[in-house]
Amino acid sequence: MIDIQYIRDNPxxxxxxxxxxxxxxDIDALIELDSRRRKLQSEIDTIRESRNKNTDDIKKxxxxxxxxxxxGVEIKQLLSQKEPEFNDIDLKWLGLYKQVPNMxxxxxxxxxxxDDNVVAKIVGEPTKFxxxxxxxxxxxxxxxxxxxxxxxxxxxxxxxxxxxxLVMLDWAMNMFVLSKLxxxxxxxxxxxxxxxxxxxxxxxxxxPPAVAKTEVYEATGRLxxxxxxxxxxxxxxxxxxxxEHVMAPIYLNEIINESQLPIRYVGYTTAFRREAGTYGxxxxxxxxxHQFNKMEMESFTNSETSYDEHLLMIAVQExxxxxxxxxxxxxxxxxxxIGGPNASGVDIDVWLPGQGxxxxxxxADLITDYQTRRMNTRVRKQDGSLELAHTNDATxxxxxxxxxxxxxxxxxxxxxxxxxxxxxxxxxxxxx
RNA sequence: GGAAGGGUGGCCGAGUGGUUGAAGGUACCUGUCUUGAAAACAGGCGUACCGGCAACGGUACCGAGGGUUCGAAUCCCUCCCCUUCCGCCA
Numbered sequence: 371m372i373d374i375q376y377i378r379d380n381p382x383x384x385x386x387x388x389x390x391x392x393x394x395x396d397i398d399a400l401i402e403l404d405s406r407r408r409k410l411q412s413e414i415d416t417i418r419e420s421r422n423k424n425t426d427d428i429k430k431x432x433x434x435x436x437x438x439x440x441x442g443v444e445i446k447q448l449l450s451q452k453e454p455e456f457n458d459i460d461l462k463w464l465g466l467y468k469q470v471p472n473m474x475x476x477x478x479x480x481x482x483x484x485d486d487n488v489v490a491k492i493v494g495e496p497t498k499f500x501x502x503x504x505x506x507x508x509x510x511x512x513x514x515x516x517x518x519x520x521x522x523x524x525x526x527x528x529x530x531x532x533x534x535x536l537v538m539l540d541w542a543m544n545m546f547v548l549s550k551l552x553x554x555x556x557x558x559x560x561x562x563x564x565x566x567x568x569x570x571x572x573x574x575x576x577x578p579p580a581v582a583k584t585e586v587y588e589a590t591g592r593l594x595x596x597x598x599x600x601x602x603x604x605x606x607x608x609x610x611x612x613x614e615h616v617m618a619p620i621y622l623n624e625i626i627n628e629s630q631l632p633i634r635y636v637g638y639t640t641a642f643r644r645e646a647g648t649y650g651x652x653x654x655x656x657x658x659x660h661q662f663n664k665m666e667m668e669s670f671t672n673s674e675t676s677y678d679e680h681l682l683m684i685a686v687q688e689x690x691x692x693x694x695x696x697x698x699x700x701x702x703x704x705x706x707x708i709g710g711p712n713a714s715g716v717d718i719d720v721w722l723p724g725q726g727x728x729x730x731x732x733x734a735d736l737i738t739d740y741q742t743r744r745m746n747t748r749v750r751k752q753d754g755s756l757e758l759a760h761t762n763d764a765t766x767x768x769x770x771x772x773x774x775x776x777x778x779x780x781x782x783x784x785x786x787x788x789x790x791x792x793x794x795x796x797x798x799x800x801x802x
Numbered sequence: 803g804g805a806a807g808g809g810u811g812g813c814c815g816a817g818u819g820g821u822u823g824a825a826g827g828u829a830c831c832u833g834u835c836u837u838g839a840a841a842a843c844a845g846g847c848g849u850a851c852c853g854g855c856a857a858c859g860g861u862a863c864c865g866a867g868g869g870u871u872c873g874a875a876u877c878c879c880u881c882c883c884c885u886u887c888c889g890c891c892a
Contacts, residue, residue, distance in 0.1 A: 412852050415861040422861085425873045429820050434872055442872030625812060627830095750812070754831060754847080 371743045372470055378404065387473045390480050390705040400466040407463050410456045417452065421445045471710035472591075472740040475677075478714055481704025487717070488704065493688070494697030496721045497778045504784070505724025506776040507655030510536055512784055513802075516656065527653075528645060528660040535802035539788070540663070540772055542795035544638070547665060547690055547767040548575055551636045560685040566678040573636040573667060573766075578616045580639045581607040586619045589744040591711035597646040613637035613666035614735070614763040621747040626670060626759060628751050632679060633670040636766050638663070657729065657773060665766040672749050673739070676760035680714060680736040683764035687718050687732045690767070693791050696774050697721040699728055711740045718765075720774040731771050734764035 377384050378401065385397045424441050428434040434442075479488045497503075510516035515536035521529040532540065550556050551573040558570035587593040587608050592615050595601070600609040610616045617637040626633070641664050652658035667686065671679050684700070691698045701717040708715030714736040719728035739758035742748070747759045779787040786802050793800055 408852070411861085415852065418861060421873080425820070428872060432820095439872045446872080627812080748849095750830090756849085 371467060372472055372740060373743070374404065374467065376473075377401070377467075377470065384470065384473070387705075388471055391471050391474065391708070391710065392482065392706045393469065393471045393710065395469045395471075396466065397470070400463070400470070403459060403463040403466065407456070407459050410452065410459060414449065414452050414456055417445060417448055421449070468588075472713050472738065474705050474708060474712070475714045475736070477702075478708060479702055479704040482706050484704070484707045486704040487707055488702045490700045490702050490716075492697075492699040493692065494695075494721070496697055497723050499723065499780075499782075501782040503723040503777065503780060505655060506657075506722075506773040508724070509776045509780055509784060509786065510655065518656075525660075528658065530656050530659060532656065535786075535799075536772070536776075538796060538799075539775065539786075539792065539802065540769065542788075542792045543694075543767060543772065543775075544663075544665060545795045546693075546792055548636065550690065550693075551575075551667070551686065551766060556689075557682075557686075560682060560689060564681060564685050566682055566685075568675055568678050568682055569632055571632055571634055573634040573669075576613075576617065576635045576637040578613060578620075578637045578639060580610050580616065580642075582610060582616050582619065583607060586622065586745075587615060589622070590615050590618050590741050591744075598643050600642045600644060609642040610639055611643045612641050612763075613639040613664060614668055617666065617668035618737075618741050618761055618763065619745050620668075621670065621745070621759070623746045625748045625750050625756065628672060628749050631671050631749065631759075632675065635668045636665055637668055638665045640664075655773065657770065659769075662769045664768045667762070667764045667766045669762050670747070670759050671762070672751070673757055673760050676736060676738060676762060677714075679760075679762045680716075680734060680764075683734045683762055684716050684718075686766070687734065687764060691718060691720065691731075691771075694771065694775065694789050696771065696778055698731070703733075709735070711735070711737050713738045713740070720771060722774060722777050723780075724777040729770065729773075731768060731774065732765040735762065737761045737763065 372384075377397065381397050381401055385395075388395050388397070421442070424438060424445065428438050479486060481487065507516065510532075513534065513536070515532060515534050517531040517533065518527075518529070521531050552575060554570055554572045557572050560566075561568050561570055581602065582590075584593070584606050587599070592611070593599055593608065594611075598611050601607075602609065614637075616639065617635055620635075640661060642661050643659075645658060645660060648658060656662070667683050669679055669683070688698070688700065698718050698720045701719055703715040703717055712735050716734045717730050718732035718734075720731045721727075722729050738760050741761055742759045747761075748756050749759045750756060775789060776786055779789060781787060781801075788796050788800050788802060796802075
């Protein structure tokens, strides 16, 4: 949620920014409800004040008089009228309030679909082959690394058995990325190279719960019941669609001392996505699955450093792509594409020779205080004051770079050359 | 799944119907002392909402929701969570 006071003070701007994101929220109705709600609240407060006065009088005299009891009963009746009225308005108010998306930063391109995203830079050249490159599905199936037919028998479409050296390679990549993120020197260098004003604390690896309760999941602003999130039918639990969704709420209802910031985690979970509305899209291989493993950076900062933290995460992503030797581009997502909780969103797209185009492998989300306002995660500043913590999340590694390696490192014989940085994590194997 | 105990301020912890928004400790902030720090001493210190330029005032909040009562942290009901033991189990 964004600050209600901000909505009161800037209704037109909030309308405009919401529309730019493709959100239809009735801001006028929200403001109308808001003022009715406040009026009722102060009425109720006044009635309660009189109740407390009455109680106070009784306290002083010791024994209540008939008169005082009568007044108490009257007050109670009055409250029993006003309170349900307030609760009703409050519920409607909150319903609308929750729909207001985060405000995009001014440097986020305004656009109405992902076609309006802006390519910020391109690094590396699309890989050239002196043979016709295959796509990752062809390579993996020929090697016996990918079996979707049997997975379909067991779990349905968009599931897969990944096997053999592909699994080894996946784990090697995870270990490679973890070894980077937990290395203070690596973080320190990125901060210096990018002129960021940040602490060089490394990321702490986390294996979080893969599920979250409804209330908690909703607070992340990421619960998408219709299209994305799986529900566990017998429990009040949802399967995470990203470790972000179970990492961001970690400090629910807590106050973090500013001296502990930044807190940087890299959470690893299996992510689950319904992918409703994508029927027939990306059906080949394992580009778009109901289930995949992902490492996600999640950090908690104060408000001053959250933007730099966003840039750090992008720098981490780029650095990993570079070391893996993958051609990629950096895309500034437009207002329509960054998502409700985001103030800014940047994608890394990798070049896939098998498709002859760039495909998204990483996202970096600057959330500011949108999630923490609802999660009530605050920071005790050095001067003793409180502010809402800021969060950033970003992909450290999904299974899509694996696809990129198969396609960019394939040989004419159908083998795959192991990228140099991964060889130590592959038991020395140079080709698979 | 069975049994027992418990959820109070940043943290620990008193408190079983009315001067308890909450003792005490600790942490934190300020001051005295000190070359500096520590220690000691003194003072300060919850959050949210509403009103006010402000000083300040009002209301709410003792896991959540409901109830009893003139009045609830305290009594009753429902739910959630945690701890311990037993059972089952990677």
